[in-house]
Amino acid sequence: xxxxxxxxxxxxxxxxxxxxxxxxxxxxxxxxxxxxxxxxxxxxxxxxxxxxxxxxxxxxxxxxxxxxxxxxxxxxxxxxxxxxxxxxxxxxxxxxxxxxxxxxxxxxxxxxxxxxxxxxxxxxxxxxxxxxxxxxxxxxxxxxxxxxxxxxxxxxxxxxxxxxxxxxxxxxxxxxxxxxxxxxxxxxxxxxxxxxxxxxxxxxxxxxxxxxxxxxxxxxxxxxxxxxxxxxxxxxxxxxxxxxxxxxxxxxxxxxxxxxxxxxxxxxxxxxxxxxxxxxxxxxxxxxxxxxxxxxxxxxxxxxxxxxxxxxxxxxxxxxxxxxxxxxxxxxxx
Numbered sequence: 478x479x480x481x482x483x484x485x486x487x488x489x490x491x492x493x494x495x496x497x498x499x500x501x502x503x504x505x506x507x508x509x510x511x512x513x514x515x516x517x518x519x520x521x522x523x524x525x526x527x528x529x530x531x532x533x534x535x536x537x538x539x540x541x542x543x544x545x546x547x548x549x550x551x552x553x554x555x556x557x558x559x560x561x562x563x564x565x566x567x568x569x570x571x572x573x574x575x576x577x578x579x580x581x582x583x584x585x586x587x588x589x590x591x592x593x594x595x596x597x598x599x600x601x602x603x604x605x606x607x608x609x610x611x612x613x614x615x616x617x618x619x620x621x622x623x624x625x626x627x628x629x630x631x632x633x634x635x636x637x638x639x640x641x642x643x644x645x646x647x648x649x650x651x652x653x654x655x656x657x658x659x660x661x662x663x664x665x666x667x668x669x670x671x672x673x674x675x676x677x678x679x680x681x682x683x684x685x686x687x688x689x690x691x692x693x694x695x696x697x698x699x700x701x702x703x704x705x706x707x708x709x710x711x712x713x714x715x716x717x718x719x720x721x722x723x724x725x726x727x728x729x730x731x732x733x734x735x736x737x738x739x740x741x742x743x744x745x746x747x748x749x750x751x752x753x754x755x756x757x758x759x760x761x762x763x764x765x766x767x768x769x770x771x772x773x774x775x776x777x778x779x780x781x782x783x784x785x786x787x788x789x790x791x792x793x794x795x796x797x798x799x800x801x802x803x804x805x806x807x808x809x810x811x
Contacts, residue, residue, distance in 0.1 A: 479544045481509045484516055487540045494529045495621050496628050496637070500537070502597070503673035504562045507555060514548040516541050521557035523625035524671040530554060559626030559671040565599075567700040567806055568678045569731065570693065572723075574715035576684035579736035580705045581609045583772070583798075584681040585787050587703075588636050590799025596676035599629060602640030603663050603693055604683045611642045615785025619643060626671040634788045639670050664696050694726045700806065701731035703769065706760065708738060708752040713763050720764040731805050732767035733760060734798070740774040748773075769801040770794065 488506055489499045500506055500520060508519040518537060522530055534552045541550035571587065573580040584600060591598045602610035611617065614632045620643055621628050629637040641662065672678060680697065682690045693699075702723045706716050716733060723730050735757035739748040751774060761768035772794060781790050 478513060479511050479516060479541075479547050481511065483544055484509045484511065484518065484541055487544055488518070488537060490540050491533055491536045493525070493628065494532060495618075496631050497635075498631070498637075498673060500533060503671060504564055505673075507557065511547075514546055515551070516544075516547055516549070517551045517553075519553055519555050521562060521625070522554040522623070523557050523559050523562055524622045524628040526621055526623060529621070556625060558668070560668045562626075563670075563672045563675075565672060565675045565678045567676065568680060568697055569802070569806070570680040570682050570690075570697075570699050570702045570728075571705060572682040572690055572702055572719055573684050573705045574719040578684075578705050578707045579772070580604075580684065581613065581681050582778075582782065583703070583705045583734050583736060584679050585610060585613050585782075586772070586790070586795050586798055587802060588677075588679045589634065589788055589790070590795045591677050591679075591802070592634050592636050593796070594799055594803070597674060599637035599639070599672050599675050599678045601666055601670070601678060601680045602638070602642070603666065604681050608640045608642040610638060610681055611640045612785060613782045613787045614638060616640075616643065622669075622671075627669050628671055632788060636788075637672060637675070639666060663693050667693075667696050690722070691726075694723075694728055699728050701729035703731050703802070704733045704764075704766070705736055706733065707736050708750065708754065708756050710753070712756055713760050716760050716764055720766060729809075730764070730766045731802065732769035733757070733764065734769050735760070735771040737774050738771035767801075767805050769805065770798050772798075 489501050491500045493503050505521045507521050510517045537552045538550045571580055571584040588598045588600045600610055602608045616630050616638055618630050620630055629639040630643055632638055704716055704719045706712050720730055737752055738755045739750050741748050757771045758768050778790050781787050
Protein backbone atom coordinates (compact mmCIF):
# COMPACT_ATOMS: atom_id res chain seq x y z
CA UNK A 478 0.00 0.00 0.00
CA UNK A 479 1.35 3.43 -0.94
CA UNK A 480 1.87 5.89 1.89
CA UNK A 481 0.50 9.42 1.95
CA UNK A 482 4.06 10.74 1.66
CA UNK A 483 4.66 8.68 -1.49
CA UNK A 484 1.43 9.96 -3.04
CA UNK A 485 2.29 13.57 -2.30
CA UNK A 486 5.78 13.11 -3.71
CA UNK A 487 4.33 11.68 -6.92
CA UNK A 488 2.00 14.69 -7.24
CA UNK A 489 5.04 16.99 -7.36
CA UNK A 490 5.22 16.00 -11.04
CA UNK A 491 1.77 17.46 -11.75
CA UNK A 492 2.21 21.09 -12.80
CA UNK A 493 -0.50 23.74 -12.84
CA UNK A 494 -0.87 24.96 -16.44
CA UNK A 495 0.16 28.60 -17.04
CA UNK A 496 2.05 28.97 -13.77
CA UNK A 497 4.20 25.85 -14.13
CA UNK A 498 4.42 25.07 -10.41
CA UNK A 499 3.31 21.76 -8.97
CA UNK A 500 -0.09 21.28 -7.37
CA UNK A 501 1.81 20.51 -4.15
CA UNK A 502 3.76 23.78 -4.29
CA UNK A 503 0.51 25.66 -4.98
CA UNK A 504 -0.97 23.91 -1.93
CA UNK A 505 -3.88 22.48 -3.92
CA UNK A 506 -3.56 18.98 -2.45
CA UNK A 507 -6.04 19.02 0.41
CA UNK A 508 -6.41 15.38 1.43
CA UNK A 509 -4.82 12.02 0.64
CA UNK A 510 -6.14 8.67 1.85
CA UNK A 511 -4.97 5.18 0.92
CA UNK A 512 -6.80 1.92 1.51
CA UNK A 513 -5.35 -1.25 0.10
CA UNK A 514 -4.68 -0.73 -3.60
CA UNK A 515 -6.89 2.37 -3.85
CA UNK A 516 -5.91 6.00 -3.29
CA UNK A 517 -8.31 8.91 -2.90
CA UNK A 518 -7.08 12.46 -3.42
CA UNK A 519 -8.97 15.71 -2.88
CA UNK A 520 -7.69 18.80 -4.69
CA UNK A 521 -8.76 22.43 -4.35
CA UNK A 522 -10.15 23.84 -7.60
CA UNK A 523 -9.03 27.35 -6.64
CA UNK A 524 -7.81 29.37 -9.63
CA UNK A 525 -8.23 26.48 -12.08
CA UNK A 526 -10.28 26.91 -15.24
CA UNK A 527 -12.28 23.80 -16.33
CA UNK A 528 -9.71 22.63 -18.90
CA UNK A 529 -6.93 22.91 -16.31
CA UNK A 530 -8.99 20.94 -13.79
CA UNK A 531 -9.54 18.14 -16.32
CA UNK A 532 -5.87 18.00 -17.29
CA UNK A 533 -4.65 17.99 -13.66
CA UNK A 534 -7.15 15.31 -12.69
CA UNK A 535 -6.03 13.03 -15.53
CA UNK A 536 -2.32 13.63 -14.85
CA UNK A 537 -2.73 13.10 -11.11
CA UNK A 538 -4.42 9.73 -11.67
CA UNK A 539 -1.61 8.69 -14.01
CA UNK A 540 1.24 9.46 -11.61
CA UNK A 541 -0.52 7.92 -8.61
CA UNK A 542 -1.35 4.70 -10.45
CA UNK A 543 2.33 4.30 -11.34
CA UNK A 544 3.12 3.83 -7.64
CA UNK A 545 3.75 0.27 -6.41
CA UNK A 546 0.64 -1.54 -5.10
CA UNK A 547 -1.75 1.11 -6.46
CA UNK A 548 -4.34 -0.04 -8.98
CA UNK A 549 -6.97 2.66 -8.67
CA UNK A 550 -6.72 6.41 -8.02
CA UNK A 551 -9.73 8.60 -7.48
CA UNK A 552 -9.25 12.38 -7.78
CA UNK A 553 -11.98 14.83 -6.78
CA UNK A 554 -12.18 18.60 -6.38
CA UNK A 555 -13.38 20.78 -3.55
CA UNK A 556 -13.88 24.53 -3.25
CA UNK A 557 -11.44 26.62 -1.21
CA UNK A 558 -10.57 30.29 -0.88
CA UNK A 559 -7.15 31.42 -2.06
CA UNK A 560 -6.34 33.15 1.22
CA UNK A 561 -6.93 29.88 3.09
CA UNK A 562 -4.48 28.01 0.85
CA UNK A 563 -1.60 30.47 0.91
CA UNK A 564 1.34 29.56 3.13
CA UNK A 565 3.85 32.41 3.02
CA UNK A 566 6.70 32.44 5.52
CA UNK A 567 7.75 36.08 5.12
CA UNK A 568 5.89 39.04 3.59
CA UNK A 569 8.31 41.91 3.07
CA UNK A 570 6.96 45.31 2.03
CA UNK A 571 9.18 47.77 0.17
CA UNK A 572 8.20 51.41 0.59
CA UNK A 573 9.49 54.94 0.14
CA UNK A 574 8.58 58.30 1.55
CA UNK A 575 8.35 59.75 -1.97
CA UNK A 576 8.12 58.51 -5.52
CA UNK A 577 10.90 58.14 -8.06
CA UNK A 578 13.55 56.65 -5.78
CA UNK A 579 13.65 53.16 -7.32
CA UNK A 580 11.38 51.30 -4.93
CA UNK A 581 10.16 48.93 -7.65
CA UNK A 582 13.72 48.32 -8.79
CA UNK A 583 14.74 47.32 -5.26
CA UNK A 584 11.66 45.07 -4.99
CA UNK A 585 12.61 43.32 -8.22
CA UNK A 586 16.26 42.87 -7.27
CA UNK A 587 15.34 41.53 -3.83
CA UNK A 588 13.08 38.92 -5.41
CA UNK A 589 15.77 37.94 -7.91
CA UNK A 590 18.40 37.68 -5.18
CA UNK A 591 16.19 35.45 -3.04
CA UNK A 592 15.25 33.25 -5.98
CA UNK A 593 18.93 32.74 -6.83
CA UNK A 594 19.50 31.61 -3.24
CA UNK A 595 16.95 28.86 -3.77
CA UNK A 596 13.89 30.38 -2.11
CA UNK A 597 10.36 30.27 -3.53
CA UNK A 598 9.48 33.92 -4.17
CA UNK A 599 6.59 36.07 -5.33
CA UNK A 600 6.17 39.78 -6.05
CA UNK A 601 2.93 41.67 -5.45
CA UNK A 602 2.99 44.95 -7.37
CA UNK A 603 0.71 46.93 -5.06
CA UNK A 604 1.62 50.27 -6.64
CA UNK A 605 -1.80 50.41 -8.30
CA UNK A 606 -1.42 53.74 -10.11
CA UNK A 607 2.23 53.27 -11.09
CA UNK A 608 2.82 49.56 -11.69
CA UNK A 609 6.18 48.83 -13.30
CA UNK A 610 7.10 45.31 -12.18
CA UNK A 611 5.60 43.50 -15.22
CA UNK A 612 7.53 45.70 -17.67
CA UNK A 613 10.84 45.10 -15.83
CA UNK A 614 10.27 41.34 -15.91
CA UNK A 615 9.00 41.30 -19.50
CA UNK A 616 5.57 39.96 -18.53
CA UNK A 617 2.40 40.54 -20.53
CA UNK A 618 0.40 37.31 -20.10
CA UNK A 619 -2.94 37.75 -18.38
CA UNK A 620 -3.46 35.84 -15.11
CA UNK A 621 -5.96 32.98 -15.26
CA UNK A 622 -8.39 31.96 -12.54
CA UNK A 623 -11.93 31.28 -11.47
CA UNK A 624 -14.32 32.44 -8.76
CA UNK A 625 -12.13 30.83 -6.12
CA UNK A 626 -8.97 32.76 -6.93
CA UNK A 627 -6.49 34.19 -9.40
CA UNK A 628 -3.18 32.58 -10.37
CA UNK A 629 -0.13 34.87 -10.62
CA UNK A 630 2.07 34.93 -13.71
CA UNK A 631 5.44 33.19 -13.58
CA UNK A 632 8.60 35.07 -14.60
CA UNK A 633 11.43 33.53 -16.58
CA UNK A 634 13.35 32.51 -13.46
CA UNK A 635 10.29 31.21 -11.65
CA UNK A 636 9.16 34.23 -9.60
CA UNK A 637 5.39 34.56 -9.16
CA UNK A 638 4.14 38.03 -10.11
CA UNK A 639 0.79 39.77 -9.70
CA UNK A 640 0.11 43.34 -10.82
CA UNK A 641 -2.88 45.42 -11.83
CA UNK A 642 -1.13 45.99 -15.17
CA UNK A 643 -1.49 42.28 -15.97
CA UNK A 644 -5.28 42.61 -15.61
CA UNK A 645 -5.73 45.69 -17.82
CA UNK A 646 -6.56 45.50 -21.55
CA UNK A 647 -3.45 47.60 -22.18
CA UNK A 648 -0.48 48.38 -19.93
CA UNK A 649 -0.85 52.04 -20.95
CA UNK A 650 -4.35 52.32 -19.46
CA UNK A 651 -4.43 54.80 -16.58
CA UNK A 652 -5.89 53.86 -13.20
CA UNK A 653 -7.98 56.92 -12.34
CA UNK A 654 -9.39 55.77 -9.01
CA UNK A 655 -10.00 57.37 -5.66
CA UNK A 656 -8.36 56.08 -2.51
CA UNK A 657 -11.12 53.71 -1.31
CA UNK A 658 -11.23 51.87 -4.64
CA UNK A 659 -7.44 51.49 -4.66
CA UNK A 660 -7.61 50.21 -1.08
CA UNK A 661 -10.26 47.65 -1.98
CA UNK A 662 -8.15 46.42 -4.90
CA UNK A 663 -5.14 45.94 -2.61
CA UNK A 664 -7.34 43.97 -0.19
CA UNK A 665 -8.54 41.79 -3.07
CA UNK A 666 -4.95 41.04 -4.03
CA UNK A 667 -4.45 39.80 -0.49
CA UNK A 668 -7.55 37.61 -0.50
CA UNK A 669 -7.96 36.42 -4.09
CA UNK A 670 -4.45 35.66 -5.39
CA UNK A 671 -3.32 32.05 -4.98
CA UNK A 672 0.40 32.18 -4.17
CA UNK A 673 0.58 28.68 -2.72
CA UNK A 674 3.67 27.92 -0.64
CA UNK A 675 6.25 30.72 -0.69
CA UNK A 676 9.30 31.50 1.39
CA UNK A 677 9.09 35.21 0.58
CA UNK A 678 6.47 37.53 -0.89
CA UNK A 679 7.91 40.94 -1.81
CA UNK A 680 5.27 43.67 -1.85
CA UNK A 681 6.03 46.80 -3.88
CA UNK A 682 4.06 49.49 -2.03
CA UNK A 683 2.78 52.77 -3.47
CA UNK A 684 5.00 55.72 -2.48
CA UNK A 685 4.23 57.91 0.50
CA UNK A 686 2.41 57.27 3.78
CA UNK A 687 -1.22 57.74 2.75
CA UNK A 688 -4.23 55.44 2.19
CA UNK A 689 -2.74 52.69 0.03
CA UNK A 690 0.31 51.77 2.17
CA UNK A 691 -1.87 52.09 5.26
CA UNK A 692 -4.47 49.70 3.84
CA UNK A 693 -1.86 47.13 2.91
CA UNK A 694 -0.18 47.16 6.31
CA UNK A 695 -3.56 46.71 7.97
CA UNK A 696 -4.70 43.95 5.58
CA UNK A 697 -1.54 41.84 5.21
CA UNK A 698 0.45 39.96 7.86
CA UNK A 699 3.59 41.95 7.05
CA UNK A 700 6.81 40.45 8.41
CA UNK A 701 8.67 43.72 8.00
CA UNK A 702 9.30 46.77 5.85
CA UNK A 703 12.30 47.99 3.85
CA UNK A 704 12.53 51.73 3.15
CA UNK A 705 14.20 52.94 -0.06
CA UNK A 706 15.69 56.42 -0.53
CA UNK A 707 18.20 58.36 -2.61
CA UNK A 708 21.01 60.80 -1.66
CA UNK A 709 19.19 64.11 -1.17
CA UNK A 710 19.32 66.98 1.29
CA UNK A 711 15.86 66.23 2.70
CA UNK A 712 16.31 62.47 2.72
CA UNK A 713 16.45 61.98 6.48
CA UNK A 714 13.17 63.80 7.02
CA UNK A 715 11.46 61.75 4.28
CA UNK A 716 12.83 58.46 5.55
CA UNK A 717 11.86 59.34 9.13
CA UNK A 718 8.26 59.86 8.01
CA UNK A 719 8.16 56.42 6.40
CA UNK A 720 9.89 54.71 9.34
CA UNK A 721 7.62 56.47 11.86
CA UNK A 722 4.56 55.25 9.96
CA UNK A 723 5.82 51.68 9.99
CA UNK A 724 6.52 51.77 13.71
CA UNK A 725 3.19 53.38 14.52
CA UNK A 726 1.58 50.49 12.66
CA UNK A 727 3.61 48.21 14.96
CA UNK A 728 5.46 46.64 12.04
CA UNK A 729 9.17 45.79 11.93
CA UNK A 730 11.61 47.99 10.06
CA UNK A 731 13.90 45.43 8.45
CA UNK A 732 16.26 48.08 7.11
CA UNK A 733 16.92 50.85 4.63
CA UNK A 734 18.42 50.79 1.12
CA UNK A 735 20.03 53.75 -0.64
CA UNK A 736 19.49 53.75 -4.41
CA UNK A 737 21.33 55.84 -7.02
CA UNK A 738 24.22 56.23 -4.59
CA UNK A 739 26.85 56.76 -7.26
CA UNK A 740 27.79 56.27 -10.91
CA UNK A 741 30.85 54.15 -11.54
CA UNK A 742 32.89 55.16 -14.59
CA UNK A 743 35.17 52.21 -15.46
CA UNK A 744 37.29 54.18 -17.96
CA UNK A 745 38.67 56.31 -15.15
CA UNK A 746 37.95 53.83 -12.32
CA UNK A 747 36.04 56.44 -10.34
CA UNK A 748 32.75 56.74 -8.49
CA UNK A 749 30.81 59.93 -9.14
CA UNK A 750 28.15 60.86 -6.58
CA UNK A 751 25.66 62.39 -9.02
CA UNK A 752 23.04 63.33 -6.41
CA UNK A 753 25.46 64.38 -3.69
CA UNK A 754 27.36 62.44 -1.08
CA UNK A 755 25.98 59.14 0.11
CA UNK A 756 23.87 59.38 3.26
CA UNK A 757 23.10 55.68 3.55
CA UNK A 758 24.79 54.71 6.81
CA UNK A 759 24.12 58.14 8.30
CA UNK A 760 20.39 57.85 7.56
CA UNK A 761 20.26 54.31 8.90
CA UNK A 762 21.74 55.50 12.19
CA UNK A 763 19.36 58.46 12.32
CA UNK A 764 16.29 56.21 12.08
CA UNK A 765 17.85 53.37 14.11
CA UNK A 766 17.45 50.79 11.35
CA UNK A 767 19.85 48.32 9.69
CA UNK A 768 21.59 49.58 6.55
CA UNK A 769 21.03 46.84 3.95
CA UNK A 770 23.21 48.40 1.27
CA UNK A 771 23.47 50.89 -1.55
CA UNK A 772 22.78 50.54 -5.26
CA UNK A 773 24.62 52.48 -7.97
CA UNK A 774 23.27 54.14 -11.08
CA UNK A 775 23.99 51.38 -13.58
CA UNK A 776 23.17 52.04 -17.27
CA UNK A 777 23.33 48.29 -17.91
CA UNK A 778 20.65 47.64 -15.29
CA UNK A 779 18.48 50.45 -16.63
CA UNK A 780 18.71 48.98 -20.13
CA UNK A 781 17.77 45.50 -18.93
CA UNK A 782 14.74 46.91 -17.07
CA UNK A 783 13.59 48.77 -20.19
CA UNK A 784 13.93 45.56 -22.21
CA UNK A 785 12.07 43.46 -19.62
CA UNK A 786 15.18 41.46 -18.82
CA UNK A 787 15.98 42.49 -15.25
CA UNK A 788 16.50 38.83 -14.33
CA UNK A 789 19.63 38.79 -16.50
CA UNK A 790 21.33 41.38 -14.30
CA UNK A 791 24.35 39.69 -12.76
CA UNK A 792 26.21 41.78 -10.23
CA UNK A 793 27.44 41.03 -6.75
CA UNK A 794 25.25 43.82 -5.35
CA UNK A 795 22.23 41.62 -6.00
CA UNK A 796 23.75 38.78 -3.99
CA UNK A 797 24.68 41.13 -1.15
CA UNK A 798 21.18 42.61 -1.05
CA UNK A 799 19.58 39.18 -0.74
CA UNK A 800 22.04 38.05 1.92
CA UNK A 801 21.43 41.22 3.94
CA UNK A 802 17.66 40.69 3.86
CA UNK A 803 17.86 37.02 4.87
CA UNK A 804 20.24 37.89 7.69
CA UNK A 805 18.08 40.65 9.14
CA UNK A 806 14.88 38.56 8.85
CA UNK A 807 16.62 35.68 10.62
CA UNK A 808 17.89 38.03 13.33
CA UNK A 809 14.40 39.34 14.05
CA UNK A 810 14.71 42.88 12.70
CA UNK A 811 14.10 45.96 14.85
